[in-house]
Amino acid sequence: MTRPSPARERILLTADRLFYDEGIHAVGIQRIVAESGVTRVTLYRHFPSKDDLIAAYLDRRAAHDHAQVDGVIDAHRDDPRRALTELAVVLTRDDFAGIRRGCPFINASAEFTGSHPARVRAHEIRRWVTGRLEELLRRLDHRDPRAGAEQLMMVRTGAVVSGALDGNDRLGEDFVRCWDQLIDSGLPSPTERS
Template identity: 55%
Template sequence: MTDAPEAKITHSRPHQVGRPSAARSRILTTADRLFYEEGIRSVGVHRVVDESAVTRVTLYRHFPSKDDLVVAYLQNRAAANEAAITAMLAEHAGDPRAGLRGMAEMVAAGGFADEHNGCAFINASAEHLDRSHPARAVATRHRKWIIDRTADLLRELGHPTPEAMAQILMMLRTGAVVGASLDDSPGIETNFLRAWDALVATI
């Protein structure tokens, strides 16, 4: 049995300044695992409370509603992904082609192992069809961030339409992630990288 739906919020709770508490970290770690593995709507707040070993009062002190917790879960995933991409691009500074290849390899690593249940942001958006929901805003912003970084690299390579090609590469990435979560295809990583390289090679 899941909790009753939370009232929709219009603004997410601001990021906590300074070092987060151990309880907040446990709550987010638990929510990340449960929301991604089982789905946001199928996991009630009581389940997060139980598996985080905190009280409901503690959870609601940090996250006033389930929507706040969902937004924080997605923001954490986005921040971690963006930090990893930024670090990888720093290693390939001055070599945009290597940076583009690195972006593809990161998502495809281990046969899309980190995306075995699909894209967390697409999944969250599918569970929240209201386009004004704050979870969708996080997903949209993160996808735009990836597209913008891809366009930056394409622009550095001298591509005539970097924004359009970045959108195409994002569509390829999205399709591959969804396909990897649905199909039992051992060659999907190789095929994705081959298609990515073919598109980049047209520059």
């Protein structure tokens, strides 16, 4: 296993900030080199192309999302309904406040077409989160866990966009209420459980 490189970390932190704040196409390699305090040779040693740097930036964001979602699910291992609500609460508390320009995966994906790494990474993380939601809904005997998980992702995506554009000061409350209603509408009634 190779030791973590401080230069690689600086490059990634700089790219993360600039790509998210200004957009990937708007930020050139020379600017990342200058702001991260490395040489061009050092950057290309760690990231042979800008596409490699884009992929690493999104992989880093995805690793955070994996840890966040898995942490909530693990904390409520025996209560999938509570895990689902806590995921919504974490999204409102952490993500809506920290993603003032919208979802980094959607933003990056919008800048590219076809099978570019940005689009591939966006698809991968969305599929992974949707899959985790579907697993929780299955554990609750939801009537249609696949559709329920897809709808929850749609609501989350809409809420993130709303947070970046609309200035809704009750976004968190509105989001959690909608999220919970979607979940509950697909759960068996007490008589169905009997």
